[in-house]
Amino acid sequence: MKEINDKTGFFGLVHARRSVRIFDQESPFDHELVQKCLEASVLAPNSSNLQLWEFYRVPESSPLKVKLAKLCMKQKAATTARELVVIVARRDLWKIRAKANYDHIQERFKNAPTHKQKQALSYFGSLIPKLYSKYPLWSFVKKTIAFLVGLQRPMVREVSETDVRISVHKSVALAAMTFMYAMKAEGYDTCPMEGFDALRVKKLLQLPSGAEINMIIACGKGLPEGVYGDRFRIESEKVIFEK
Numbered sequence: 001m002k003e004i005n006d007k008t009g010f011f012g013l014v015h016a017r018r019s020v021r022i023f024d025q026e027s028p029f030d031h032e033l034v035q036k037c038l039e040a041s042v043l044a045p046n047s048s049n050l051q052l053w054e055f056y057r058v059p060e061s062s063p064l065k066v067k068l069a070k071l072c073m074k075q076k077a078a079t080t081a082r083e084l085v086v087i088v089a090r091r092d093l094w095k096i097r098a099k100a101n102y103d104h105i106q107e108r109f110k111n112a113p114t115h116k117q118k119q120a121l122s123y124f125g126s127l128i129p130k131l132y133s134k135y136p137l138w139s140f141v142k143k144t145i146a147f148l149v150g151l152q153r154p155m156v157r158e159v160s161e162t163d164v165r166i167s168v169h170k171s172v173a174l175a176a177m178t179f180m181y182a183m184k185a186e187g188y189d190t191c192p193m194e195g196f197d198a199l200r201v202k203k204l205l206q207l208p209s210g211a212e213i214n215m216i217i218a219c220g221k222g223l224p225e226g227v228y229g230d231r232f233r234i235e236s237e238k239v240i241f242e243k
């Protein structure tokens with residue numbers, strides 16, 4: 001793989017970020033920065049701007065922190081983290097978020113309604129409900145419609161319930177990535193984790209049944225021994241193609 005030679009600016013940040021599994025317990029940790037980085041994370045691009053995400057902060061002072069670290073299979077990244085951030089996908093909030101977008105568009109164009117506004121309102125008022133509603137056999141119906149329409153013209157094929165869930169998690173993961181880069185830019189390290197007991201974590205945080213945990217991010221000042229080995233990536237020639 002060609003080295004990223006530019007060690008400044010954005011490329012420097014990308015180069016410097018590593019998943020760190022052991023965090024310093026002694027140096028000060030600014031928990032307010034976590035809040036600031038999360039507020040930047042919600043600027044991440046997301047599907048239909050539905051913003052189907054939530055972020056639960058569990059700082060070291062929280063009575064839940066030790067319990068949560070145990071539910072992260074006692075991974076060192078979790079037990080030594082100064083704060084854990086639980087990144088949650090809320091597919092179930094689609095109606096509320098679609099309405100927020102709908103209302104926003106209505107307000108923005110209220111003095112001069114345009115064709116564009118009508119299209120946007122129809123998108124949030126009609127198309128999104130068709131995609132996100134749940135009825136018996138609805139996935140099959142949507143897939144069949146997409147197939148039939150697709151015979152005539154290009155058509156989005158990812159319309160099943162599984163596709164919708166994947167779409168929500170895609171967007172949530174982009175916010176998670178934005179958060180990790182923001183933390184690195186502020187001088188802190190992170191470790192994204194999917195090694196946790198989702199059922200018990202949901203119970204611990206009293207999350208509703210429709211919530212799905214996307215990942216849990218351990219935060220802190222990384223110790224050198226917390227980086228487990230050199231960075232390894234498959235050669236770019238094997239993953240980046242020009243057609």
Ligand SMILES: Cc1cc2nc3c(=O)[nH]c(=O)nc-3n(C[C@H](O)[C@H](O)[C@H](O)COP(=O)(O)O)c2cc1C
Pocket residue numbers: 017018019020021075077191192193194195196215231
């Ligand atoms: C979705 C996701 C889940 C991960 N889960 C864990 C985990 O449970 N425990 C862990 O130590 N690292 C976990 N990682 C970190 C990866 O192992 C790490 O990103 C990868 O080895 C590349 O190393 P780097 O992040 O230092 O570049 C996870 C990363 C992602 C993106």
